[in-house]
Amino acid sequence: MVKGSQGVKSVQGAKNVQRTKRVQAAKKEAQTGDAVTVERREALAGRVFSAAGVTVTPLPPAERVSLRAPEDSVAALSRALGVTLPAKPKTSAAKAGRLAFWLGPDEWMVIDEGGKDPLADCARVKALHSAVGISHRNVAIAVTGPACEATVSAGCPQDLSLAVFPVGAVSRTVLGKAEIVLYRAAEDSFRIECWRSFSDYVFTFLSEAARDAAA
Amino acid sequence: MKKYSVFAIAREAMRGHKGWEAQWRSPEPKKEYDVIIVGAGGHGLGTAYYLAKEHGITNIAVLEKGWLGGGNTGRNTTIIRSNYLYDESAGIYDHALKLWDGLSQDLNYNVMYSPRGVMMLAHNIHDVQVFKRHIHANRLNGVDNEWLTPEQAKAYCPPLNIAAHARYPVMGAALQRRGGTARHDAVAWGYARAASARGVDIIQNCEVTGIKRAANGAVTGVETSKGFIGAKKVGVVASGHSSVLMNMAGVRMPLESYPLQALVSEPVKPVVPCVVMSNTVHAYISQSDKGELVIGAGTDQYISYSQTGGLHILEHTLDAICEMFPIFTRMKMLRSWGGIVDVTPDRSPILAKTPVKGLYVNCGWGTGGFKATPGSADVFAHTIARDEPHKINAPFTLERFRTGRLIDEAAAAAVAH
Amino acid sequence: MADSFRISGAGRFSHAKTARFTFDDKPYSGIEGDTLASALLANGVHLVGRSFKYHRPRGILSAGAEEPNALVGIHRDAARKTPNVRATVQELYDGLTAVSQNRWPSLSFDVGAVNDVASPFFSAGFYYKTFMWPKAAWKSLYEPKIREAAGLGVSPDQPDPDHYSARFAHCEVLVLGGGAAGLAAALAAAESGVRVILVDEQAELGGALRFESAARIEGQDGWTWAQGIAARLKAMPNVRVLTRTTAFGYYAQNFVGLTERVTDHLSSPGMDQPRERLWQVRARRVVLATGAIERHMVFADNDRPGIMLASAARTYLNHYGVAVGRNVGVYTANDSAYAAALDLKKAGVNVAAIVDLRDNPSGDLIDQTRAAGIEIHGGRAVVSVGGKLRISSMTVQPRTGGKNQRTIPVDALLMSAGWTPSVHLFSQSRGKVAFNEQVKRFLPGTYAQDCISIGGCNGTDELSTCMDEAYAAGLKAAKDAGGKTAKAAKPKVEADEVWSRGMLGAAPGAEAGTTVKAFVDFQNDVTAKDIRQAVHEGMRSIEHVKRFTTNGMATDQGKTSNMHGLAIAADELSRAIPEVGLTTFRAPYTPVTFGSIVGHARGSLFDPTRRTAMHDWAERNGAAFEDVGQWKRAWYFPRAGEDMHAAVNRECVTVRKTAGLFDASTLGKIEVVGPDAAAFMELLYTNPWQKLDPGRCRYGLMLREDGFIYDDGVVGRLAADRFHVTTTTGGAARVMNHMEDYLQTEFPHLKVWLTSTSEQWAVIAVQGPKSRDIIAPLVEGIDISDAAMPHMSVREGKICGVPTRLFRMSFSGERGFEVNVPADYGETVWEALWAEGQKHGACAYGTEAMHILRAEKGYIIVGQDTDGTVTVNDAGIDWAIGRKKTDFVGIRGMKRPDLVAPGRKQLVGLKTKDPKVVLEEGAQIVADPNQPVPMTMIGHVTSSYWSENCGRSIALALVAGGRDRMGETLHVPMPDRTIEVEVTGTVFFDEKGEHLNG
């Protein structure tokens, strides 16, 4: 166990040094083959919306895993991922560029923003689990600024006050007519994850809402 | 029954309207009747009326928990049409439509049946396929229903938005010209008046609390808040409460009761000349004689007898209305309300004898029972009087849920691909 | 003439800031802070509208949301025309344009007023009794005429350029109503530290303190105190104060809908401001402080312009500085009208007389009035009034009758029959009201939710009692919702206004037996006489009375009329009021715009649009799109000069000749992972899965428990414990839900998990004889030879340097691959494939060609060739059922008697006798075309196309006993002709399936 966790640490350390921008990550991935490489086209590339007190911006691509596992496997998976999978509803854990969201009693979303591969980390775990790569399924949008709560509240029916939805809180929920995962990254910042195909709807909705929050 | 006419009005106008008689009697219940109908909505009152008129049975009580016409009859958006796909459905709804077309004269009560046309919008290719299937089937069944291009649809209903860039553009429409609306209260009141005149006792504020059966299982009468009332034949016509009543006789039903909401706008001068329905965006709209836009919403997702529903249901409906009619965002919702609709697994009604001798049931009309009122009442009266179904309602049995012989209009239309 | 009724020194707004406006094109001037009503009154204008039925001239009754008469159209511009706006609520802004409604040709001369003369014919419910002959005339004549006459304002006729917004909010204490009680409750709650939202429909907080000039609180006059508290509350971080905001609906579990009017009072609203904002508030506790509404007196011609509620006249004076007349009369059964008379008198307006129904009115207020020199006629009634477009006199006589009449000239008449507590929201919360015999009011009785009523809406009349009650309620609500104890001291009331109760029903002179028009419901023209007639005609339930007369169904929702109507009906029935019952209070409290409820959900935000990763490429390349659920799918790719038919023909031929690229990304994808994955698949699909080797694929068929086809799709086994399942486009979400349902609740013992990967993978179908040649240069790490990768297999590797799940499969009948790549690479991989494809003459094809190609092969589309009533056997795909299986979803349902009965409709092919004729999808099929209508229909066409590859039309159909009818001639009757068809098998092209490896 000790060995395992050290191993994970050293891997993290090594990769932290070579934390790269997303384009480079894509290139690196592509370079492993010999054939032609193609560029990555993000769904919300170039979009940004600013209003008084709030900005809506797409976040860079990240590695994502939908992780499912029984309680018995959580410790092993946490070790392999280098972040303790949270057990408490509506909570998250963050460590070294890696986020683990509690989404259900046996479901987590693991996000790696450091260009490392959490799916590969899971693959090394023998304990029972299901890890499925969903890096491209989701698009992340940041809603940042003092009016972020008012903006998200335009379409999300949950109580988003700091007392009820504190920093680090995360929940799958709805925004207007779309499903999202909502994560409070800071007092004045939310990260919203949604599926790629309707990310335009979510972004447009947030932009309209931001305009109203500022009005 | 004193006849209603323009002359009667003129006569009464001269004497301050003091000569009108009560539209229906309000008697105390007798000890026993030949037939008891539970539920004084349009279907129940109509059943009593046709029992008296067509079958000569006049010793009838119609028992009503609240006030007559106060259930779904007085709460619905009054759309009338018969352009259903299956022969069975087209049969019963078109039978109703034919009766609508003379009902005011038959009852001597203006039910304001207004065949202004019901237009159902197609928003995608799947809709087009489904509607065309209906149109062809209707034509061969002798039921009018025609295809309109988007431009023709707009000509028929000028405020309709047919812009190609709409989120769900209009690709065409199915129009049933004989479809339309009627005045819901007048239907209940007209049947009540005509039935009462033929000797039917309408007992309001009389809640049925039990259905009594003899040792051989046959019905002997009902326990009510006004005491026991005997009858060898009991017809349950209680919409949302059908499960509750049938349970009293030990019959478990394939029904679930959901809240269904509707709303009207403030009255404005004529702007929507027909009924417009859209299954894809989930909304329907017409304009009442008074000028109110009458808008039907969807059901809430859970079983409820509360006659209320969630605001988000109205939101979804008005989203769709304003998508079809972008000119209406400045219009105002004046009133919203809820009913309780009983829904069967195949969304078709049950009009049938039951496993209990002398007990008959007419239920499961879901969100669309108003349009069937005269037809349903007529064949249900036949079923009770003859103790066998009319050929029109013969397919609408309880047994079909055992055999699988469903009449599933929704399944035939709603499966997307 | 301008501003001639403005009293200098009265009112709370500076006279310096003027606002110009027009009413029916005539220019006027008011001041900022006015409502349209106060500005009109300041200009001496009382006539503002016409009633619904009789087109009677109408003035301004109230100074608030209960207004039934003064409804106007507000026209900001051509696209911003709002009908039925209450002049008493509309705030004045510079440049406002108002028009009167329901009149022609003009407000003062309205032809429709002939209805008033003919009114004896238009009694309650008259339309139920006539217009029945001749039958056809209802539709052609009567109804159109009725409709023309009905309606009030005119609907907008252009799309609304304004936008609307929405917000969810949460608080511990929601206070509805910002009068003295609401302010005190909000203060108490706010001081406890909990989140408080305070809502009021007016522009300013203060409620009845707007007109209650005698109130003194904390050493200040009531209004000043209220503004101080309002400012204090607004400054607190835990308080949100929403003015110009109406709580319109009280829903389950303390969920309250509010609509905030953001710009309707502004002269030039900012572009970013929404016109209105919907607030949906979830509150732990709700404090109802909605006040009370004054009732009018029900007497003959009580609707003449110039007759108004006493509190309204007092509001116009004390708040707006406007006198409603120069010589006013008062008709009351209640003390509060005296206060109005006193205020007017003090402001220099002559009060001609107070007519009080009570024999010996007494008390301080009456003494003061008398001392001020105002004539009081106790025990008397107003039995008629002079003037049509404006009241000119009132005729007074003893309430007990007699000839002792006296006519007093007046130019305005204030009336008060007492106050009705606003229990609307309480009632909407499903609380039960109880009738208090002593005060003749319905008051909150049994509560259904966590709320409390205080002040006027709770029947509490005295300000000091209100304050005590309110403060205690605010504290308790906060405490119950988790707050601390408040620090602030309870506001102290030093001077009160105390009113006695008043009366319900018709006043003397309008009692039973009279024929005068004494209005109960002004807007709907319902008189006391109409209500009696309804009772007389057998309407015993108040709901029947309401519906028969339309009392209380106008846009004011019966705020002033309901109690009077009830009392008159009860009187006529000789029953007590509670026995007759109260009609249900329904949301909304006041009418709410559709826009407010819709909020952001317009245009592109009406419903999410889903686009694939290759959408932009398709758009750039001229694709036409079709909507499939929320998805936009490329339908076909017309080239210059091509119509749809030509484009589709070309696409179909090209795919079979060389190859085509098709965007299949919208198909649902589910990754089924775990040691019991195969066991789970066995239960959810009809097919066997245990023996499917990793790397191989199988067509999967899913049933509902009732045995009908639910969904289908190709499933690839990636590993022993991992399946890549595909579903139909429309089925993706419900199949996932269906699978989760069984997994979580019926088969929770299985160790398997489901993850939606629909959007992880962009899917490019490369179909056609050249498909392998096209992908070959781009694929690495996968041997794609037939030997290594046969039809229905799946491999993982790379394409264009990015990871792929490569399926060898075909929905066209040609050799084919489906290239799955991570979605962000979808478009660039497509472009790479496109470039390769160009070398071979390949095309891009859309859903239409896809449909034709699969129909040529007889492949079904679930949802088109099946419709939720089709069994496996009906569809002719029994081979998809694992014969040895003992359980799967649908195994029992599919064996029910009717599902295995002979004569069911079966899927067959149809060939028209004339190969050029293409059947219409949905067309019905008969055996005997010469039978009369209604015909016996034995089936219908499910799919039908022109097949360029077959050189003829082809069709699939569900036909009763179809598989026993091979070669039979059937008929498709169309409106203009009958088409002969031959029943065939379902495969029209390459029956042997040689193209799969060709």
Place this chain on the structure above:
Amino acid sequence: MLLIRCPYCEEERPELEFRNAGEAHVARPADIAAISDEDFEAFFFIRSNPKGIIYERWRHIHGCARFFNAVRDTVSDKFVMTYKAGEPKPKKLPGVAK
């Protein structure tokens, strides 16, 4: 819009996150292939549809995605309690008179 306590999220959440899934405690027969037409009808179509206390299933579909059970009064729409899927029908209901 109802407020529903999800027994997995241990919190009340707005109805918009949930989907009702019909009557609870209607188990799929283990030997379903062998049951009679009547038994299948009872299992698949017949519902108690009570006016009063209902045992029903919900899915927190836009939340933790779990199915669970709820006890609710269909007249007032008030929830009595919620509990996890697979847990037995509660014998005692808090705050409900017999």
